[in-house]
Amino acid sequence: DAYNVAIAGATGAVGETFLQILEERNFPIAELRLLASKRSVGKTLKFKGKDYTVQELTHDSFKDIDIALFSAGGGRSLEFAPSAVKAGAVVVDNSSAYRMDDEVPLVVPEVNPQDAFKHKGIIANPNCTTIIMVVALQPLHAYSRIKKVVVSSYQSSSGAGAQAMQELMDQTKAWAEGKEIKAEKFANQLLFNVFPHIDSFTANGYTKEEMKMFNETRKIMGDKDIKVSATCVRVPVLSAHSEAVTVETEKEITPELARELFSKAPGLIVKDNPEKSEYPMPLYVAGQDDCYVGRIRKDISADNTLSFWVVGDQLRKGAATNAVQIAELLIK
Ligand code: A2P
Ligand code: 11C
Structure with missing residues (x-):
């Protein structure tokens, strides 16, 4: 057919x-x-x-x-x-x-x-940042219910569309040629900068992008009790979004177990050899369909809590x- x-x-x-x-x-x-x-x-x-x-x-x-x-x-x-x-x-x-x-x-x-x-x-x-995060959350959640997620995103210009990607390239070229740097598609200059502002602000102080991560995660994962607190940030990367994620689960998930759960999960590749400076980076994940996870470690600020880093091509998997x-x- x-x-x-x-x-x-x-x-x-x-x-x-x-x-x-x-x-x-x-x-x-x-x-x-x-x-x-x-x-x-x-x-x-x-x-x-x-x-x-x-x-x-x-x-x-x-x-x-x-x-x-x-x-x-x-x-x-x-x-x-x-x-x-x-x-x-x-x-x-x-x-x-x-x-x-x-x-x-x-x-x-x-x-x-x-x-x-x-x-x-x-x-x-779903929203790109949410998709990339839930691909990594799902294998953990299937093992032990997720209670809470704190996440900061490092979102590339591709999230704002083709013209926004062009704007970052134009700013780079303008800087190299000593010309004036113009920001039109974004509210701020992205080159040599980051800004904690994606989509518009809502009454509770979070942006709409951050509230999408809260609401969409619950709907996709079918669990109305998961709480997600996000800070969504634009960074001067052309494509692929990165996210620093901290997850509290009901039962403890050790880094070793998390590595095993992530390795078996569809759509996810573990790249986690910090001693060799190997961890997922947007420059290399761009162009790939799988999401990459690394920096897997026990969070030292709370019990039953795990921290990791996940990267996905926003235009592809996102x-x-x-x-x-x-x-x-x-x-x-
Ligand atoms: P067009 O290229 O003709 O403006 P991006 O997210 O990369 O900015 O892309 C937006 C997409 O939505 C483009 O394909 C764009 O088409 C399309 N689009 C924007 N406005 C309209 C519209 N009024 N009617 C149909 N397509 C639209
Ligand atoms: C960004 N994630 O990076 C946004 C774009 O809800 O689909 C996608 C917005 C959405 O700008």
Whole structure:
């Protein structure tokens, strides 16, 4: 069997990664329809060596489409996903628009694949930082219930899209040429800087990105008692997000046991030889589908508490790979 697939937001950072992943995984595609804004109409994108012309995303874009992958921003998802569902497609939506909707499953295939089958037309792809963290939390949680997580993220410019990645490269070039450094996509200069501000601030002092980690983790892991306190930080890295995670579990999980649980977990690779300066780093994890975990150690500030470092390519496992894995579940 082969399926008719549409990509809404095909010209974006995640959209282009969708094309790569569908090609690499040889997803069975009959027709491929690439959709973006009016600005991109007529532009061509390559898939398996063939040129595809971008069309405008409209309410009529989804006739005969089986699977629609959305990554064109939450506004577009709210406006056009219902039209795709009406046309008979299943939507896998990478935006935050539907994630906390009770009717919409929020799925990470390594954690809650069964939830994908409860969909009513739309399945939500979680936030990238959340996906990378829960891939590592799941094997621990399966051994002993997680009570609390404290996490700081080191998020790359790719999280803010293709133009944000370009801005970091432009700032680097401007600095090297002694020219003025401009910040437009980000509120602050990212080159030579970090800022603890991703998405907008909410009334409790956390940002929306940080609250996504709190709320989405509970929904994906199916445990309303897990508490997550996050500080989400933008760093001048092009792609792949890193996270320093501290987890309190009901039973003690020693570093040795954690290493064993992580090693057996799907989608996760242990790289943890600090004496050889070997630990996961975004520069090397970028371009890979698996998440990497290292710096596994007993936390010395509390009982039954473990600390580790996890890195994942935000455009791949944090977005496109996870969404394509969801589509693969549906056609299996
Ligand atoms: P376009 O390139 O035509 O602007 P990113 O997250 O990398 O910034 O990408 C955003 C994606 O969403 C792009 O493919 C972009 O298309 C698409 N997009 C943005 N606004 C619209 C819109 N109003 N209608 C359709 N697609 C949109
Ligand atoms: C970032 N994680 O790095 C954000 C982008 O909820 O899907 C993704 C926002 C989301 O900027």
